[in-house]
Amino acid sequence: MGYSGAMLTERPAMPTERPQHTAPIETDEVTVVVATRNRWDRLAETVPHHRAPVILVDNASDNIGYVPGVDLVRLEKNQGAAARNVGVRCARTPYVAFADDDSYWTPGSLAAAAALMRAHPRTGLLAAQVLVGPDQRLDPVSAAMAAAPLGTPSGAAGPAILGFLACAVVVRRDAFLAAGGFQPRLFVYGEEALLAMDLAAAGHELSYVRRLGVRHLPRPAGRDVNARLRREVRNRVLTAALRRPPAVTARIVAAAFRECPRGAAQAVLDLPWALCHRRRLPVAVESGLTRLAMVSSSSAA
Known part of the structure; x- marks a missing residue:
């Protein structure tokens, strides 16, 4: 593939149809990129919900698991959030959705995001509403975006934003790559802010769209x-x-x-x-x- 420290791992022979437990593909214009490390149990829960092709980027896990129906990219060292950059370079669709190993996009959201991207060519990033946990609590970041403190520009897909949750955005692939993606030096936690600034600085609109949905199912145990x-x-x-x-x-x-x-x-x-x-x-x-x-x-x- 020509990517430093990465190789695309071929899937085992699979049926021509996706496994029955996997959601049907609703758009071929979006690739879902998921970065993970040592959390294969969570992937087994969330990946089957994605309704678009999935590229799974493994951040040098101690042991490699198996998730059917995905393209697996194995990294030789943990690159943190920058692992998503590798997945975006591997994608061949005009738009890329990010997800964490404990999140997934709700039915209809990816197809709707693709339609919005087509209709709004200045849009570089769309942020979805995030509902957290089994009781589907509204994420505070989504609530802040919905308040629209920056207003809604004329003709935009939704309220303007200058930040986002990485597990809940769809990006225009070319715009993401031109902006440099996630900065490797930041590794993880708060890596979104710099990318949001750089996309906006390049003239792209960043919009919050409430009807796009992501479910986030975090487990707090074990986190420092x-x-x-x-x-x-x-x-x-x-x-x-x-x-x-x-x-x-x-x-x-x-x-x-x-x-x-x-x-x-x-x-x-x-x-x-x-x-x-x-x-x-x-x-x-x-x-x-x-x-x-x-x-x-x-x-x-």
Whole structure:
């Protein structure tokens, strides 16, 4: 395939029809890309729900499992969120949907997303509504997007956004690749913010569409909450250093040290790298981010 550290693994011989327990394909314009590591039990639950071809990118799991009806890409080392970039490069459809190993797209959503992408050529990313757990609680991020603090541009597919949940978006493949995909240096947790900025900076519309649906079924057991916080704070600081004005970055760094000193200190170690790759955002994008920060501060007060 020509991808560093990756190889496309051929599936075992399969019937010409998809297995009966797998949902029927509803669109051939979308590929679902799922990145995973050591969670094959979850994949067995979620992958059969996807109603489009699936590329499964394995982040160097300790043991390789088997999920029928997918194309498997095995990575030699754990690339975190950047593993999705490999899946997008392997895809041959104009649009790519992301899912986690504990999430899936609801019936009709992928076909509807493809139709919206065709109808809105300026759209680079569509974000779906996420319902969490067996009781289908509305994810707070979806609620914030639905409030539409940035408004709905004329002719857009939905309210404008400048962030997203990676398990619940459909992207225009060419736009995603041109923007560079997910930054490998950020690894995981909060990796979406930089990509959202870069897509918007390139002139693409990012829209929230409530009628697109994703079910997220996380299991909290076994997750290191403190490690996640450190990574999120680190990535927030680095993302600011990469794209935001110095005054804004300084405020984010100060807040990071108050919230999680260890995470902020980890970011400081990578600041020389971030400053070497720094690129200012267009005024309109920076203004949108400032507006979102103000709304968030008002809500928290």
